[in-house]
Amino acid sequence: MPACSLRSIKNASFNGKRVLVRVDHNIAADANGKLKNDEKIRATLKTIELLLKKGARLILMTHIGRPKGKIADEYSTVAVAMRLNKLLHNVKVTHMRSTVGPEAERAAAALQKGDILYLENVRFHPGEEGTAAQQAAFGRKLAAMADLYVNEAFASCHEYEEASTCAVARLLPAYAGIHLEKEVKMLGKAVHKPRHPVVLIVSGAKMETKIPVIERFLKKGDEILLGGCIANTFIAARGFDVGNSTYEENSIEKAQEIMLESEKKGMAAIHVPRDVIVATDASDGAEKICLPAEDIEGDMSIFDIGKVTVERYMQIIAKAKTIIWNGPLGLYEINRFSHASKRVAEAVAAATRNGAFSVIGGGDTVDFHVKYKYPLDAYSFVSTGGGAMLEFIGGRPFPAIEALS
Numbered sequence: 001m002p003a004c005s006l007r008s009i010k011n012a013s014f015n016g017k018r019v020l021v022r023v024d025h026n027i028a029a030d031a032n033g034k035l036k037n038d039e040k041i042r043a044t045l046k047t048i049e050l051l052l053k054k055g056a057r058l059i060l061m062t063h064i065g066r067p068k069g070k071i072a073d074e075y076s077t078v079a080v081a082m083r084l085n086k087l088l089h090n091v092k093v094t095h096m097r098s099t100v101g102p103e104a105e106r107a108a109a110a111l112q113k114g115d116i117l118y119l120e121n122v123r124f125h126p127g128e129e130g131t132a133a134q135q136a137a138f139g140r141k142l143a144a145m146a147d148l149y150v151n152e153a154f155a156s157c158h159e160y161e162e163a164s165t166c167a168v169a170r171l172l173p174a175y176a177g178i179h180l181e182k183e184v185k186m187l188g189k190a191v192h193k194p195r196h197p198v199v200l201i202v203s204g205a206k207m208e209t210k211i212p213v214i215e216r217f218l219k220k221g222d223e224i225l226l227g228g229c230i231a232n233t234f235i236a237a238r239g240f241d242v243g244n245s246t247y248e249e250n251s252i253e254k255a256q257e258i259m260l261e262s263e264k265k266g267m268a269a270i271h272v273p274r275d276v277i278v279a280t281d282a283s284d285g286a287e288k289i290c291l292p293a294e295d296i297e298g299d300m301s302i303f304d305i306g307k308v309t310v311e312r313y314m315q316i317i318a319k320a321k322t323i324i325w326n327g328p329l330g331l332y333e334i335n336r337f338s339h340a341s342k343r344v345a346e347a348v349a350a351a352t353r354n355g356a357f358s359v360i361g362g363g364d365t366v367d368f369h370v371k372y373k374y375p376l377d378a379y380s381f382v383s384t385g386g387g388a389m390l391e392f393i394g395g396r397p398f399p400a401i402e403a404l405s
Helices: 037-053 078-088 102-109 132-143 163-169 178-191 207-220 228-237 249-262 309-316 339-353 362-373 389-394
Strands: 017-021 058-060 091-097 116-118 147-152 174-176 198-202 225-226 269-271 276-278 290-294 302-304 321-325 357-361 381-383
Touching: 017 037, 017 309, 037 058, 037 078, 037 147, 037 178, 058 078, 058 147, 078 091, 078 389, 091 198, 102 116, 102 276, 132 163, 147 163, 147 178, 163 174, 163 309, 174 178, 178 357, 178 381, 178 389, 198 207, 198 309, 207 225, 207 249, 207 389, 225 290, 225 309, 228 249, 228 302, 269 309, 302 339, 309 339, 321 339, 321 389, 339 362, 357 362
Parallel strands: 017 058, 017 147, 058 116, 091 116, 147 174, 198 225, 198 321, 225 269, 321 357, 357 381
Antiparallel strands: 276 290, 276 302
8 A cells, every 4th residue: 555644633623522533442352241452452542542632522433343233242342441441540431332323422412521432333233334325324323423533443444445434534524543643654664665674474364365465575575484374375385285284275376376476586585384383183282293394194283383494484584674474373372382473573573673673463463472471562563453454565555544644
């Protein structure tokens, strides 16, 4: 996506205004209502606090999960509203059990300066992701409750069209939140005229979301380090047996094309794991073995990259001047298969201390750092977007961000 200038909240007046703020508080809660983590809420605090300081009356909205236009208690915004209330001191946060309608309109109209009204999940309403006509109608109802609009939900901006990110932004004076503005600036810095060598570390389950990024960095980058199920697909594309490992058989041909393309002059090198950590089951008690990729057979499954590959990746990272990392390299949820992700985290942090510009992102990447207590401030920038980060650096236009230009 090309660099663009966004309307910032920093120099705008919000005194006494009702401001509709689209945040990204898409955080899973357990059966007891406890959130997985609150990093996404914390990422929006600077914008919320600045708007409150400027005398705004705030109406917050987010989506959680994919309820597809139906009410589902497990996707309610109650838990995130309660957590926000604890993080903000001396601020009244009122949760609304609806998104639009007479009750929500009355609550919005009654807001005082410094108050926050937190709406229910916007995806409970069929107009959020519905037809163009449904989105326009839902957008008008949301816009009717406010005077101004702020988008602080970068992670939701890669959806092609949604009422809360696009329709409302076309109906009200629209501004970019502090973190969204920083996302565009910092990701743009990593993509537009980056310092070389440029290293892309990419992992995850779905090839289709990673292919545009890999193809772009074949031309713009220097080294592409693969992990996770994506690496498994590339191992299979090299003709090796991957046993019971998760991979995408229908993407093998595409992986082969990418590897052939990387061999051309001037293209970035694709690094496929040479050795891997295998086990017969995914558990902390599983017996794990480090094997060359060509020796996998039978009921073995790949759960992490191997020691030789980790060392090679760390050496490449140490020489990098720009690093982009999306996705832990193994089944990090189980400690026995988190080794590669830990070593890569340490290597990227060390390279950053030595002057490299580093960007990490993706929900699992952040969750890995929280789980194993690896500091997120060790990097130049932490993106709140997973798919949004990938699609932004992959060059796809974002209508929701263009509406803020």
